[in-house]
Amino acid sequence: MTNVVFWILAPLAAASGFMVFVFNSMARATIALLVSFLASGGLLIWLGLAYLGTVVILMMIMEMVIMAVFMIAYMMNPAGLTQMSMYHNKRGSLAIGTATFVLLAAGIFAAPWPHRAGRAPRDPTFQLGTALMGPQMLTMIVLGVTLFATMVAAVVLATHRGRYDRFGDDLKRRPPADPVRGGVDG
């Protein structure tokens, strides 16, 4: 059973991950990425990390939905269904990607991995929750502050500049960038 689950989900995760950059339609690429994440999340659940595997799956479903909205909003072909090719330095990238894989694979098989130490707790989610609310509290606080800073920065970046930004970021732009000329100091 162990091997069957792995040999179904692992090739699916890798193959669909690769197909993301083979498909010449953004919509298909998004679905391929989602399949890759679903397979990886399934592997995490199978490893005993039911909570984190479910979090990865749910988060990725939501991210792909948001990505689809962005695709429709920004891509030159609505819905991303028209065929297109948007590569640069394809050969160099392929060489770097392949070299990275070979290097990592060599390290994986050359490293003397230690034996398994200890036994898995009966409830790994409880183990994680207890740690995050106890000894790993600092990690949790840092992650929380990081997410908050990200929210603020993302909103500031994405918000349309209004009339209070007419003098530029350093307030030195003369004349001010008014949509209609003739305003104060214009």
Place this chain on the structure above:
Amino acid sequence: MLQLFLLLAAALFAIGLYGALSQQSIVMIMMGLELMLNGVTVAAGAFWHYLAPASVAGQVILVVVVVAMAVEMAMGFAVTTAIFRARDVDMTDMAADLKR
């Protein structure tokens, strides 16, 4: 079995790196970065299960990576929005051109 999981993680990381380096579209580059982080989640889960299940460190690393994924996605979309607003482009090669 640990080696097989790590091999899968390496494959996901390498595929993501190839995508992040070869794609022009900012959204597609983000997909590459996501795949790289996906490889790290698989590796962290495998390390926890096969090496130190009694320690919570593997799970905590996984939480950190999941947060990194969320941050990367949010900032990526924000940068795409900002550059699209300012320059009307969503491709890195076009964004690298000097503004007239």
